[in-house]
Structures are given as C-alpha cells and as structure tokens.
Amino acid sequence: MSAAAYHPPLDELQACAWFNTPRPLTLAGLRGEVVVIHAFQMLCPGCVSQGLPQAQRLHHQLGDRVKVLGVHTVFEHHEVMTPAALQAFLAEYRISFPVAVDQPDPARRLPRSMQAWQLQGTPSLIVLDRRGRVRLHQFGHVDDLQLGLVLGMLLAEEGEAAAEAAAPPTVPAAATCADGLCGAPR
Amino acid sequence: MSAAAYHPPLDELQACAWFNTPRPLTLAGLRGEVVVIHAFQMLCPGCVSQGLPQAQRLHHQLGDRVKVLGVHTVFEHHEVMTPAALQAFLAEYRISFPVAVDQPDPARRLPRSMQAWQLQGTPSLIVLDRRGRVRLHQFGHVDDLQLGLVLGMLLAEEGEAAAEAAAPPTVPAAATCADGLCGAPR
Amino acid sequence: MSAAAYHPPLDELQACAWFNTPRPLTLAGLRGEVVVIHAFQMLCPGCVSQGLPQAQRLHHQLGDRVKVLGVHTVFEHHEVMTPAALQAFLAEYRISFPVAVDQPDPARRLPRSMQAWQLQGTPSLIVLDRRGRVRLHQFGHVDDLQLGLVLGMLLAEEGEAAAEAAAPPTVPAAATCADGLCGAPR
Amino acid sequence: MSAAAYHPPLDELQACAWFNTPRPLTLAGLRGEVVVIHAFQMLCPGCVSQGLPQAQRLHHQLGDRVKVLGVHTVFEHHEVMTPAALQAFLAEYRISFPVAVDQPDPARRLPRSMQAWQLQGTPSLIVLDRRGRVRLHQFGHVDDLQLGLVLGMLLAEEGEAAAEAAAPPTVPAAATCADGLCGAPR
Numbered sequence A, B, C, D: 001m002s003a004a005a006y007h008p009p010l011d012e013l014q015a016c017a018w019f020n021t022p023r024p025l026t027l028a029g030l031r032g033e034v035v036v037i038h039a040f041q042m043l044c045p046g047c048v049s050q051g052l053p054q055a056q057r058l059h060h061q062l063g064d065r066v067k068v069l070g071v072h073t074v075f076e077h078h079e080v081m082t083p084a085a086l087q088a089f090l091a092e093y094r095i096s097f098p099v100a101v102d103q104p105d106p107a108r109r110l111p112r113s114m115q116a117w118q119l120q121g122t123p124s125l126i127v128l129d130r131r132g133r134v135r136l137h138q139f140g141h142v143d144d145l146q147l148g149l150v151l152g153m154l155l156a157e158e159g160e161a162a163a164e165a166a167a168p169p170t171v172p173a174a175a176t177c178a179d180g181l182c183g184a185p186r
Helices: A045-062 A083-092 A112-116 A144-156 B045-062 B083-092 B112-116 B144-156 C045-062 C083-092 C112-116 C144-156 D045-062 D083-092 D112-116 D144-156
Strands: A015-019 A034-040 A066-072 A099-102 A124-128 A134-139 B015-019 B034-040 B066-072 B099-102 B124-128 B134-139 C015-019 C034-040 C066-072 C099-102 C124-128 C134-139 D015-019 D034-040 D066-072 D099-102 D124-128 D134-139
Touching: A015 A083, A034 A045, A034 A144, A045 A066, A045 A144, A045 B144, A083 A099, A099 A112, A124 A144, A134 A144, A144 B045, A144 B144, B015 B083, B034 B045, B034 B144, B045 B066, B045 B144, B083 B099, B099 B112, B124 B144, B134 B144, C015 C083, C034 C045, C034 C144, C045 C066, C045 C144, C045 D144, C083 C099, C099 C112, C124 C144, C134 C144, C144 D045, C144 D144, D015 D083, D034 D045, D034 D144, D045 D066, D045 D144, D083 D099, D099 D112, D124 D144, D134 D144
Parallel strands: A034 A066, A066 A099, B034 B066, B066 B099, C034 C066, C066 C099, D034 D066, D066 D099
Antiparallel strands: A015 A099, A034 A124, A124 A134, B015 B099, B034 B124, B124 B134, C015 C099, C034 C124, C124 C134, D015 D099, D034 D124, D124 D134
C-alpha cells in the first residue's frame, strides 16, 4: 500500500427505515467486509435503468463476498418518494439486498447521510474496503468492468486468498454451441 | 495463496502471423504481466457480438495494466478465414490490440495452440497471472463484472499496489445531470 | 375491408386527472385519428423499461400522424401510485404525451376504464383506427416492427395518402461513415 | 395516391450467384409483392450488428407477406469477401432469406447493381411496392418502427385487406406475469 494514498473513513449511515433485512445495519458492524453502497432514488431514471440492476447483479453474483447496500437518498419529490412508496417499488423490481432510507433533515432538502457523504446526486456509488475506508466514490454510472476490477483488488487485499477467488470456473463437460458459440469438433 | 490450488502454466503460443504489433509476441516475453487471451474466429457470431467488443473494451480501459491478446483459432471454414481475410476484418472492426494467427496443423482441423490449450471452441478466454499461470480458462462469454473481479485480484497479487489502482476516480466539479442522472441542489 | 372482420368500438375513457394536455381528451374527440393507448403503472418494471420508451418514441417520431395516449391504470399499490406521484414520475422520465389517470372504482381494485376495456394487466396496448374501432389489443410488449406495421396499415386506410407517408426519406448528400457504416468510394 | 409523388422503378438486379433459394430471383418476377432489399457486406460492422438482424427479423415475422432479399454489394476487400466466404458467413449467422451476390464490374470497385441503384454504402435498404417502384431508399439504419410503418402502408395499398392484417393478435387466456409484466387480479 502506497504511503501517499489517503483513504478516509466514511461517516456512519443515518437511516430511518430499512427493507430486506431483519435488523438495521451499520457501517461499523460491516467492518471486515468489502461494502458497496448504492445511493439512489426510486424515481431517478438512471438508477432504475442502470444503477439498481448493477447492484442487484452484484448481490446475486458476489453477495457472498461483497456486501451490497442500497440507500434511498431522497432530495426531491419528498412527498411521493416515501418509505411506503419505496417498499412497493422494491417489491415490484424484486430488489433483494438491504435498503436503508436516508434520514431526512427537516432543515434541508438533502437527507443526512447524503450531506455527510457529500453525494452530488443519484445514482452514486461508494465502495469501502475491509477497514471501512472509501476506495471509490462516484456520481453516475461505473461500468461493470471497472467496478469488478476495484472489487477484485479490495478482495485481494489482506484477507481473502486470491487463489481461491480466481479459481477457473468449471466448464461444463459438454458445452453446447447455442447463442453464437462455435464448438470445436472433438 | 492456498497451497491446494493448482494453476498450471500455459503452453507457449504457436503463431504463424501477427497483426497490430511491430513484432511477434511470446507468452514467455509477457511474464510479469497479467495477460488476457481472447481466442476467436472472425466468422463466429458470439465472438463478433460479445467477445471481441469486450476484449477491445478491456484494451481501451485497462491496456496499461493488462495485456490483451487476440488469437485467431480457425477450426472451420479454413479456406475463407485466411490471414488476409482476418486483416480486412480487423481493419473494419477497428480492433487495435495484438492478434496472432494460430498455427494451422496440416493433419488436423484444430490449429496447434488450440489443441495444446484444449479449447472447446470460440469464443474462449484464458487469463494468465504475472507468473504465466492459468487463472481463468473458459469457453463462452464471461461477463464484465466477473472478468473485472478476476483481473482485479490478479493485479493485486504481488506487484501492483492496490491502493494506487483503486484510487477514487476524480469526480468532475460540476457533474451534469443528463442521461437520467439526478443532480442534487447545492 | 373484409366483411368478416369484426372490430368493436372501445368504451369511452373514464379519467379523473390529466397530464401533458391543456384540457381533457376523449376518445370521441379523437375520432378521425389513429390512436395508440398505452396503459401502464408507474411502478411496473415492464412499462418503465419497454412500454413507455416505445410510446415516447412513437410520440416523437410519429406524433403528427398518430395520437399517443397514456393511461395510468392503477390496480395495485393504490396508496403510493397517486396522481401526485405520477406527476413526479412523468417529469423525471420526461414523458411528453398526454397521460390520463384511470378513474378509480371504490368497490374494486381495478379502475373503471381498465375494467371496461378488459385489460389483463400492464403494460397493455390498444390501437384504434380512425373510426374508433379496436384494431390491436394486447397485454405485454408488442415489438416496434409489428406495431409499425399495424399503424402503417391503419394510416393507409381511408384518409392518408400512402404515397406521401412512405416518401423516401431524404438521404444526406454526404453521409458519414461512422457507427459501422461503410461508405462507398465515389 | 398523390399525383405529385414520383416513385421510379428500380433497375433489375444483376447477380452472379445466389444463396438460400433453389433458383435465381428477379425483381420482375417479384412484381406483385412488397420487396425489401437489404444491401450489405459481410465485413461491414453496421450490417452485422443492425441491418442483417433486422432483415432476418423481418423475414421471420413477416416473410409470408413481405419478400426479403439480401444483396452482397462488395466494394472493398474484394479478394476476401468472395462468394465462398459469404456462404460460410451466411451459415454461421443462420441467415435464411435469399441472398444474391451483386455482379462485379471489372472496370470499377463498385459492383453493377450498386452502381445502377446509386447506393452510397452499406448497409442500405430499398423497399419496393407491389408495382416494383422504389418507396424507400436509405443508406444507414432505418429503425423498426419506421420500417414497419412503411411496410404497413405498402401492404395496405391495393391488394391486401388491412382488416385481416391488423386483426388483433390472440392474447393467451392465462398470460403470465414474468418479464416485468404486472397481471391484474381477476
């Protein structure tokens, strides 16, 4: 690890409601895990078309190695993006990872975690390493290749044996040749 | 690194022609780098629609950290998938990473590297770590998230400082809110 | 027109609110036009990903020849898919064609137009000819080619001169060759 | 039909080889049918990614009402885009509609039909009405909605009863609610 690189910790999440989890989560409680925080709004088109599908994909594919967390950071249309509306949205879109509702701030449009984390809008992505330090902090879409790369590096840092993780996937004995694949004659 | 994991080396590439490189490459010469080998045929639909665009994306985004290598492993339609045809194909599709033509074997349909590497067809993906050992060996498409993850882990192994690599991308001071993004009021 | 084909008229739309129109519309008032009714719910994933983008595309490309009408047929999550929530949704997704809110029925989950039209769910598409008769009535996605075909046939029926409509689009004098096009040498 | 619109006939196709048809076709012989001519080159990226899939979709969905014809108009890389290479290409991509090889002109790079039809490059689309007159003539991609519309109008002109064609598709009795559809309670 370079001595020059500075990776600040992230202020604790301030949530007023949770979905898809039996009990509230805290960033402190997730120390030791690589955490991906996806900040979104249910009426934000870019979140619905790109950010949330990516988070769901991540949760499905890597949920045993990376902790995916949604945070509903409502900063507009507060009156209709309520926790009840979010609950219906999560059910319809079959979002299955834990989602927190960012604590509203009566004095401002932006909710509290969004303020503390200095998010510029939605979707935003924050990735924390096992020590809870911010390693990626981005407004807008991060493509899968880049996100996978960052996660792979963080997983390889202190802890997980890269060897296990990168073990060649088992190739089916008789791979079929549909979907444009060209199978070689044996 | 787990003692149990066995990662064999890959037999040297046997090439009879090269494109997009001033001189022939060898796997031995690439030792010390993470190498992604994309085996394809120019008339394989899955290669054209998925594999090659991914390899090109990889080369554009990560070409300074990962070596991308195409290998044209012709095992059917030999008479029309010639090096001259490949050259036209590479120009039309603007493929810019180095591409080798796998050495034909007069006695068999499969070319020599394809035989040695026991490829099942095209597209196939092989990822080598810095020591030249096979860490991913897959027939068919590997999605970007999975591929990024493997590459991130291999880059983090001995050598590259993960800290540098995963440094948070600079977020533009005034990110615009086009493309479905929702910008927060300041 | 075949004597055998039976194309029933559609019961009048029962709306309790409108967006994107200075005044309420009626199907009776649209007689003489080919009308495309897109029934949707703002929290229905298939509507958001396919149906509404298609309706918007239709409105942009053919809005001067076909009347596109959205109808918000809420039959679930009534408490959160309110007109106010719909208004925020339409603004965020930049939906610009007229959208009606289907009149709720206090006695049933399904709103009144949805009942009368016997819709099976959302998204649903109904196409009316110039006489107000139902010519397409489909639950689920109708692809662009099929929808374009139906609309072309209805436009050609009594009224619009097909000649005008199908006039060859002007080809730019100097078409560029980006995006995979191959320009011929002159 | 407006008196002002001028729709010229198209010079007869000059082909030196055919695929996917038991015998050569002529435009004259197709009089009475709406014909879609897709001019392409097998190494043209825009043809492979957009034009040919559209033509194949058209052939599958509307092949009983519209005649789809491919024309391989080679104007570059002549030495590798041979009829033998085209044959392998058509097999790999499972193109099933008739495809002609445009007659080369020893004196020029452009083949003869391409010259006569004044095509600007590939992909190009020409649509003929039942009388063999040009109703669409476009270099580059035409989207499905626009193409469907033109075809619908031409099918409705003299001949096919629009009523039949636009008959509402049968909706399955018990439509399932997968793929983001929301089924209404009965």
